[in-house]
Amino acid sequence: MFDLTGRVALVTGASGGIGGAIARALHQRGAKVALSGTRREALDSLAAEMGEGTAVLPCALDDAKAVAALPGQVSEALGGFDILVNNAGLTRDNLAMRMKDEDWDQVMAVNLTAAFRLSRAALKPLMKNRWGRIIGITSIVGVTGNPGQTNYAASKAGMIGFSKSLAGEVATRGITVNCVAPGFIETAMTDVLNDEQKERMLASIPAGRLGSPQDVAAACVYLASDEAGYMTGQTLHVNGGMAMI
Amino acid sequence: MSDVAERVKKIVVEHLGVEESKVTEDASFIDDLGADSLDTVELVMAFEEEFGCEIPDDAAEKIVTVKDAINFIQENT
Numbered sequence: 655m656f657d658l659t660g661r662v663a664l665v666t667g668a669s670g671g672i673g674g675a676i677a678r679a680l681h682q683r684g685a686k687v688a689l690s691g692t693r694r695e696a697l698d699s700l701a702a703e704m705g706e707g708t709a710v711l712p713c714a715l716d717d718a719k720a721v722a723a724l725p726g727q728v729s730e731a732l733g734g735f736d737i738l739v740n741n742a743g744l745t746r747d748n749l750a751m752r753m754k755d756e757d758w759d760q761v762m763a764v765n766l767t768a769a770f771r772l773s774r775a776a777l778k779p780l781m782k783n784r785w786g787r788i789i790g791i792t793s794i795v796g797v798t799g800n801p802g803q804t805n806y807a808a809s810k811a812g813m814i815g816f817s818k819s820l821a822g823e824v825a826t827r828g829i830t831v832n833c834v835a836p837g838f839i840e841t842a843m844t845d846v847l848n849d850e851q852k853e854r855m856l857a858s859i860p861a862g863r864l865g866s867p868q869d870v871a872a873a874c875v876y877l878a879s880d881e882a883g884y885m886t887g888q889t890l891h892v893n894g895g896m897a898m899i
Numbered sequence: 900m901s902d903v904a905e906r907v908k909k910i911v912v913e914h915l916g917v918e919e920s921k922v923t924e925d926a927s928f929i930d931d932l933g934a935d936s937l938d939t940v941e942l943v944m945a946f947e948e949e950f951g952c953e954i955p956d957d958a959a960e961k962i963v964t965v966k967d968a969i970n971f972i973q974e975n976t
Binding site for chain 2: 778781782823824826827
């Protein structure tokens with residue numbers, strides 16, 4: 655089950671905690687994996703650690719031209735293109751009343767617009783293959799909302815609506831489009847929360863622990879597999895029971 | 900029948916799984932040949948590949964019938 659041998663995947667934001675875990679997990683299941691992100695050194699060391707069947711393709715996701723060219727670079731480097739994981743994302747938290755336009759715009763540009771552009775560019779090879787997987791890493795807050803994260807929550811909710819719509823467009827071509835919505839996962843992004851915030855979050859997680867990047871990666875392996883071929887337009891919530899949707 | 904016309908019709912027959920006799924030059928991909936909007940996108944991709952040309956989005960939108968496709972390709976390759 656869940657064998658990805660012969661598949662080629664692209665993971666954006668692979669230099670981050672969740673992105674790195676997704677890349678490793680897909681690779682362990684046999685896929686070749688292209689690692690994209692902005693921090694070249696982190697990507698290089700991840701690729702070195704993973705070994706054969708990897709490619710490092712740094713890309714600034716707010717650069718439309720670079721994004722459009724990325725799927726072609728993946729095919730060139732690894733000989734195909736089957737699985738896209740739109741994982742890259744950033745936060746610029748603030749109360750809505752204090753939020754600057756650029757904080758709103760940047761979060762939308764990287765979290766949502768880049769995911770759309772990259773999916774659009776990836777669809778050509780996926781349609782030709784008559785097989786494809788597009789996986790968006792959204793967030794629990796895209797469904798539940800979270801004070802202080804109007805921009806981030808809107809971008810993640812947007813990704814869910816985008817994925818459902820695209821899933822309907824391409825379902826007849828063997829392409830599935832799904833989301834994974836992590837809850838509170840131990841990463842650099844959640845490290846910035848103070849102890850009081852963390853404790854409050856923990857109290858609301860029935861599983862009694864934070865999630866790990868591997869918990870999220872396992873959901874991606876499933877969605878990327880042949881076995882998940884009948885699963886499309888869905889959001890898998892990986893949150894320890896923090897929100898049951 | 901020109902070479903381009905034959906190749907275009909072959910692609911349409913293969914892609915849409917319709918009988919060759921139905922693929923007349925006046926046939927509309929959507930109204931007569933049962934294509935949906937995604938099929939028309941794929942047909943354009945197949946034409947681009949077969950003829951090594953690029954069909955911009957605004958031109959692709961105007962390709963409604965088999966003849967439209969043949970004319971565009973003859974004028975642009």
